[in-house]
Amino acid sequence: MESDSKGGSGQEELRENGYGSGVVLGLDGGATSTVCVCLPMIPLLRDQLSLPDPxxxxxxxxxxxxxxxxVGENxxxxxxxxVISDALTESGSDRSAVHAVCLGVSGVNHPTDQEMILNWLREIFPSHVKxxxxxxxxxxxASGTMGKLHGCVLVSGTGSIAYGFSKDGxxxxxxxxxxxxxxWGSGYGIAAQALTAVIRAYDGRGSPTMLTNRILKALGLSSxxxxxxxxxADRSWARIAALVPEVVSCADAGDQIAHDILVDAVKELGIAVKAVVERLCLCGEDRSGSFPVVMVGGVLESNKGWDIGKEVVNYIQKLYPGAHPIRPKVEPAIGAALLACNFLMNEKNINNHG
Incomplete structure (x- = not known):
């Protein structure tokens, strides 16, 4: 499902086609970049089959x-x-037209993190905005399940995480x-192990590896x-993670150390999914139940030879035959916007029946 980008002039036409007035914002804040999308209110989102395409x-x-x-709080x-200001300007909307905002950001690991970011956003928006x-x-x-929170997601980009929801929440x-x-198993984890292997080979603690010349060339270094x-020299983890293609290339060319690094990454990513599935009993008591596993992040995207994502799926499906891998057709920011619609509608339904 692809997205259809329209400017502010399209909002009147959208309302005529049955969309609610006002907009929702979805944000995806990762270690590398932050994306914000603006969608009109989609009033029939409770029925997943009613989602418009595109x-x-x-x-x-x-x-x-x-x-x-x-990067620090400021x-x-x-x-x-x-990014919020740019998205609203491009859509032709102002902050008063926003009904809800859902922000998915890396680094939110505790209620105190949530509260801090909530306070930032409350300063930006009128009080009616959820x-x-x-x-x-x-x-x-949500980008893989189109706004429905059930199953497990595995993210492996600069960082990595497995996260899941059972049907009862x-x-x-x-x-x-x-x-x-x-x-471990993230872009950073893979590349950091590769850099370590180069240093170990150089000082005699490890075996020679093709990674040495490949990484030196990629970085423009001589030793x-x-x-x-x-x-x-730089605090950014993303610049280290950017070396993953060099590791995959060396593994494809038969370098044993690069191969072992990727095998280890597959195992670590598989173990992370396993931990979530077991804690939530997503596979059911007979361990054969069906559940989605959403695969997101550059590390899990298909490569020419050594396909990390494919190997992770094989690892998971050996443990759980009912695991259903999903590669999202929309980006996480759109998943966040669909969540904003769903969260808002759930609140309204609760209030209407309260």
Missing amino acids: LPVLSRAVAGCSNYNS AAKATLEQ IYVQNDAVAAL KEARAAGGGPILGD PEEIIGWTY
């Missing part, structure tokens, strides 16, 4: 990192304000603690000694 996306804006653990807040803050993995799950997560606390300075 989705009527009014606007889309992109800005930098909004994970305050990576920079993260400024990024959110900028604001929902989730971990970015929740928006990623219980939730669980595994990994997602950032590079220091073990986002493994220079990798140490390069690694610590």
